[in-house]
Amino acid sequence: xxxxxxxxxxxxxxxxxxxxxxxxxxxxxxxxxxxxxxxxxxxxxxxxxxxxxxxxxxxxxxxxxxxxxxxxxxxxxxxxxxxxxxxxxxxxxxxxxxxxxxxxxxxxxxxxxxxxxxxxxxxxxxxxxxxxxxxxxxxxxxxxxxxxxxxxxxxxxxxxxxxxxxxxxxxxxxxxxxxxxxxxxxxxxxxxxxxxxxxxxxxxxxxxxxxxxxxxxxxxxxxxxxxxxxxxxxxxxxxxxxxxxxxxxxxxxxxxxxxxxxxxxxxxxxxxxxxxxxxxxxxxxxxxxxxxxxxxxxxxxxxxxxxxxxxxxxxxxxxxxxxxxxxxxxxxxxxxxxxxxxxxxxxxxxxxxxxxxxxxxxxxxxxxxxxxxxxxxxxxxxxxxxxxxxxxxxxxxxxxxxxxxxxxxxxxxxxxxxxxxx
Amino acid sequence: xxxxxxxxxxxxxxxxxxxxxxxxxxxxxxxxxxxxxxxxxxxxxxxxxxxxxxxxxxxxxxxxxxxxxxxxxxxxxxxxxxxxxxxxxxxxxxxxxxxxxxxxxxxxxxxxxxxxxxxxxxxxx
Numbered sequence: 176x177x178x179x180x181x182x183x184x185x186x187x188x189x190x191x192x193x194x195x196x197x198x199x200x201x202x203x204x205x206x207x208x209x210x211x212x213x214x215x216x217x218x219x220x221x222x223x224x225x226x227x228x229x230x231x232x233x234x235x236x237x238x239x240x241x242x243x244x245x246x247x248x249x250x251x252x253x254x255x256x257x258x259x260x261x262x263x264x265x266x267x268x269x270x271x272x273x274x275x276x277x278x279x280x281x282x283x284x285x286x287x288x289x290x291x292x293x294x295x296x297x298x299x300x301x302x303x304x305x306x307x308x309x310x311x312x313x314x315x316x317x318x319x320x321x322x323x324x325x326x327x328x329x330x331x332x333x334x335x336x337x338x339x340x341x342x343x344x345x346x347x348x349x350x351x352x353x354x355x356x357x358x359x360x361x362x363x364x365x366x367x368x369x370x371x372x373x374x375x376x377x378x379x380x381x382x383x384x385x386x387x388x389x390x391x392x393x394x395x396x397x398x399x400x401x402x403x404x405x406x407x408x409x410x411x412x413x414x415x416x417x418x419x420x421x422x423x424x425x426x427x428x429x430x431x432x433x434x435x436x437x438x439x440x441x442x443x444x445x446x447x448x449x450x451x452x453x454x455x456x457x458x459x460x461x462x463x464x465x466x467x468x469x470x471x472x473x474x475x476x477x478x479x480x481x482x483x484x485x486x487x488x489x490x491x492x493x494x495x496x497x498x499x500x501x502x503x504x505x506x507x508x509x510x511x512x513x514x515x516x517x518x519x520x521x522x523x524x525x526x527x528x529x530x531x532x533x534x535x536x537x538x539x540x541x542x543x544x545x546x547x548x549x550x551x552x553x554x555x556x557x558x559x560x561x562x563x564x565x566x567x568x569x570x571x572x573x574x575x576x577x578x579x580x581x582x583x584x585x586x587x588x589x590x591x592x593x594x595x596x597x
Numbered sequence: 598x599x600x601x602x603x604x605x606x607x608x609x610x611x612x613x614x615x616x617x618x619x620x621x622x623x624x625x626x627x628x629x630x631x632x633x634x635x636x637x638x639x640x641x642x643x644x645x646x647x648x649x650x651x652x653x654x655x656x657x658x659x660x661x662x663x664x665x666x667x668x669x670x671x672x673x674x675x676x677x678x679x680x681x682x683x684x685x686x687x688x689x690x691x692x693x694x695x696x697x698x699x700x701x702x703x704x705x706x707x708x709x710x711x712x713x714x715x716x717x718x719x720x721x722x
Contacts, residue, residue, distance in 0.1 A: 376685050380653060383682035384609060387703040391615040394707040423704045430684060 198232055231255060375433040382426050390419040428562060432543070435565050447487040449480060449521065449590075453512055456494045464502050470509035471502065480514055480521060483590060485570060493566040496559035497525040497586050504550050505529030508583070520572075520589040527585070532578040540576065549580075563588070600626040601719055604645035606636030606662070607680070608654040612703065616649070619708030620715065633657035637665055640672045646719060649680040649701075649711075652688070660695060667696040676718065680706065 202225055239251055396404060396412035404412060457473050464471035494512075501510040508528030515522055530549050532540060539545045541564045544557040567574045567588045578584035603625045607613055613629040620627040628643055630636035633654050640648055648666070652659035659679065666672045676698040689700045698718065706714070 376683065379684060380682045383702075383704040384612070387682060388609070388611045388615060390704065391612075391708050394709060395615070395618060398709055426704075 198228060202228055372433060375430060379426055379430050383423070386419055386423050386426065390416065390423060393419060425558075428558060432558070432562060432565065435569065444484045444486055446482045447485055447490075448482050449485070449490070449514060449523070450475065452485075452487055452491045453494060453514065453523070455491055456498050457512070459495065460498055460502060463499070464510065467502060467505075468507065469502055469505055471498075472509065472511045474511055474513040476513070476515050478516060480516060483521065485590070486566075489566045490570065493563040493588070494523065494525070496563045497588075500559050501525050501527035501529065501584070501586070503553055505583070516592075517589075519592040521592065522587055522589045524585055524587040526583065528583040531580040531582055531584055532576070533580055537578075541574075560586075600624060601647070601715075602626045602628060602643060602645040603647050603649070603715060604628050604630065604636065604639055604643065605649045605680070606630045606633060606639075606654075606659070607649075607651040608632060609651075612651075616708055616711055619712050623712040623716070625712075625715065633659065633662040637662060637669075637672075640666060640675060641669065644671075645675060647715060648675055648677040650677055650697075652679060652681040652683050652692075660692060663692065663695050663697060678718070680711075 206221065206225075235248075235252075235255075239248055243251065393412050393416035397409070397416045453473055457471060461471055498510060498512060505527045506529065510525065510527045513524050513526070532547055533549060536545075536547045540547075541561055543561045545561075546557045563586075564574050567590070570590055572588055572590040574586065574588040576584055576586045603620055605613055605616055605627065607629075608631055610631060613631065617627040617629055628639055628645065630639050634657070636648075636650070639645075650659050650663060650666075654662075659681065663677055663679070666675065666677055673696075677696065679692045679697050679700045680703055681700075682703045684702060692700050701711070701714070
């Protein structure tokens, strides 16, 4: 929000200075006309005109600037510019083409705030119009500059050029603002990301300290060789120990997410058999499946699956999350894991006969902390699938799912075959 | 047989108590300091076989304490391991560069695991 405010201030500041310079140049032109020999203006007329311009500036900033939108202000300013320029041309009509060029000065000067390159571009285009006017005048298509008169055609021509230059100046300014906005946003994002990373590190530290203490002391109880604890105490200390260990894992997960999201956290890849990784996950989660009376099965492939160049710790984490979720959200039935080679990919699937995913939740499944309405009662953080997706994508793979409500879900992920080492 | 002396420097009393309990059980003589300054003093006077040093302590950065230990002739040869919960990219390298023997994360190092690690480290000393 603060960032948007600063951008708005930046934009208003640029607009403010553009208008100030435009009007200042107009007044200087008016004074210049007065100082010319044989000037048709006398001093009182010059003061009157300068007073008129200053009066308009005051009205502009006190009323128009406050109560009109930016687009409305720009229209009012365009119209006022054209009127003032037309007055200047009328006043300078006896001085030929040199004064005809004068009205480009305010427009060119206004672009100075946009940078010299843009200013030169506008001045060049304005000059081309002057040359065109001379040419058309010499050909008798327009009244010649030497016999300058305020014909309707010439006035229209001037207005057209004025609007064109104005439009061009505004467009360049918008582009400049967009660029500044993008740069400011990128800088702000960089700073925010750094702050978030620091915050995550400190949060992790503050959480880890009490967790280390609980984990450490519960492990002292749990592994007490002298068996000071009775059966119940032992069970309780075991639960405290195991759950604290789990909590440490969760904090580490959050740290991993933070790392994977905030920087080019490159995995250390090494040759590993994916079958062993799946076996490990099966072994770890078998007691959980048994407890829930779920059949947990790994359908080993008939064909040989080549070893993959992977980060086995991370990939095990991804598969663990998918299988753990499958067991968690399957009240009865089975969870089957399989792996196969298909074309240029190795595909791992985790199929369950569980609660399924409601169609309206399909788009949100990979969103962090999202939990489907039909599984909200179950324990969980809503990070498992999200982390799995991050890990798979970090390996250059893709993850997707198919689901039928109350029938089951199959999560699949592919790893490109160039990850494989034959 | 003389017991090996282990110094743990950490501003969390519970952490000190937790590791001391296990290390004492395993036959070490564990001395503790709840601040970097007292830790530096103990290191100089007691000449422990191994020091475990936290990084984030009140009013003191453990890495500064490590620098002092490594620049003092009386303590520079004592192996120092960082034992912290700070997991920040580059911090491990920085600690090793200053002269730490190893870098351990407390949350991953239960008393039992730390005791095993101490035995291994002292064996290779």
